[in-house]
Amino acid sequence: MKPVTIHIHELSTGYAEKKEPKIVASHLCATIHSGELTCLLGANGVGKSTLLRTLSAFQLPLEGKIEILGKPLSGYTDAEMAKVIGVVLTEKCEIRNMNVEELVGMGRSPYTGFWGKLSRQDKEIVRHSIELVKIEELSRRMVQTLSDGERQKVMIAKALAQETPIIFLDEPTAFLDFPSKVEIMQLLHRLSRETGKTIFMSTHDLELALQIADKIWLMDKSNGLTIGTPEDLSLNGNLSNFFARKGIYFDMESGLFRIDNEYQYQLRLSGCGHKYAMIRKALQRNGILANRHIESAFSIETNIKTNDFILHLPEEASLTLRSIEALLEEIERRKPSLQTYISAEKKEKTLKNLAELS
């Protein structure tokens, strides 16, 4: 078993106000082992940031204990803390006229002397951190000219330069476009493997988190923390319960969440592979459930040889269509007649089938 880096016991987080403390979350118990990438998931306002702030010693816990590397959090001085925990925050760093190298160099502050001058060794560490994050080509750029994703990488490099065994990130992927989110997540995953650092982050990017995290912390108002590997959590139903809401369903097969489009019609769809999946997806978006288990007079077939789609109609000759767009238009036009072919009885039957299948 890997050594324990963070241990919390019966922790209550919140704000000590004059009259009575405002408790955000209570009775939290958890352990993080070194070298693990942990993602903290939970709805807005459930106390993810407060927990992170408490763990980074930005605010005091109301109750309970936090142990970092076997020593109580309160036992660390500011200066010691700076060498144990590095953070990447949601707040956007509004620095102007400072280049990336200098900013990453700020991560060395806990180690530098009175004037904050970087030694040769410090510079080497800064260079190495920039390399790890793969932003060498940005190192001379001014911070204000960077995109949000690039800036986030710079802050991660700063945390690396800080040479702490633990890195906390508060929603590092917020405000980023999808490719950047993926990139940051992959980066963190790679770092946790390459550097052996304990990485703990809060995020709303559920799908990405499920794919890269070693451990998932689900945070909830009523249940507190539920902890486990993404796979365990999906097997024991915790994940699906956690996010169970109208319009979201958990796809057991892929272990990921899907938007559950409600459907009015069903069609038989035959074929296989990527094309099959794409048509199914397009139809689903348009309120039509289509798969190979449904029996219907209307049906769609994918033609593997010619890359065409064939629409079989009950009383007409079949149509051959070149694209999904054309197919959708055709179906849209025939929606009224579509309805008449679907009997309520049939619908029920297929639903039953489906339930058995999944």
Place this chain on the structure above:
Amino acid sequence: MKRNSTLMLCIIASIFVFFLLNLALGSVHIPLRSVWNVLWGIGDEPLVHQNIIWKSRVPQALTALVAGAGLSISGLQMQTVFRNPLAGPSVLGISSGASMGVAFVVLLSGAIGGVALSRLGIFGEIALTVAAIIGSLSIMAIIVYVSQKVKGNVTLLIIGVMIGYVASAVIGVLKFFSVEEDIRAYVIWGLGSFSRVSGDQMVLFICIMAVLIPLSFLLIKTLNLLLLGDGYARNLGLNIRRARFWVITCSGVLVAIVTAYCGPIIFLGLAVPHLCRGIFHTSDHRILMPASLFVGASIALICNLIARMPGFEGALPVNSVTALVGAPVVVSVLFNKRKSEFNE
């Protein structure tokens, strides 16, 4: 790095040039050669020239130099600690505090003693200085106290501005009950001047500043960390509360002393840090602090020079000059900065 040191040397050289020009130019023109001779005590220059240079122009130029440096450093510290480009020495109401102190002395002494303070000569001067220092330091104490209580920078800034308004209001009330002569004396003080300080007081002023300015350099690493924002600074081991305390105290004391001796000099403290960032393209206080010191000194000398140009005969208040010179400079620097950012 090469570029920075060259620039820094140019700025230092400009201080010497403007210092000499300050000694040479004025209502009485003294050739540079004689200025040189008088300064080194060689040759026998006319006594009038010696007197003008030693009794009037040297103190004035030195005061301008030191005041400019002090205000600029103070402005830089304020802008960093509040992370607000509009912050400046006057923004926290510290100079209003000084004005209030002076207003109390000038306006009340007339009402109580029946003698306007402006007629008291040297005692009046000292009284004014002391009043200004008391006034500004007490306001500063309030601000520092508040800074330890509130979290947000903006909140603190607003509270500072509010305190400034209160001080102005008190001054308004005092003015209302004062005789015209005293009000005039107060208004003249409020215009700001580098020529008010003379003789022993000048020496004292320069000594105080010579201690305070190097002390403010001790905060360089703190200021650099504050640039990152409270969260990151704290994570890098900075005690935000203590940092704020020291930066505001340091900046406040600098403003208090300068204001006490020269009156409220506006604009320099706001403009010079921007100018320096524009010139050196950096936010690193290891460069910005000395840069602000030198650029501030240099610009204060220029302003003093302009205020004394033949034709104005010393009638032009320094404050009008600082704003007239400073505003266009800052605007042009900001415009250039935009361009260079786009080019990068």
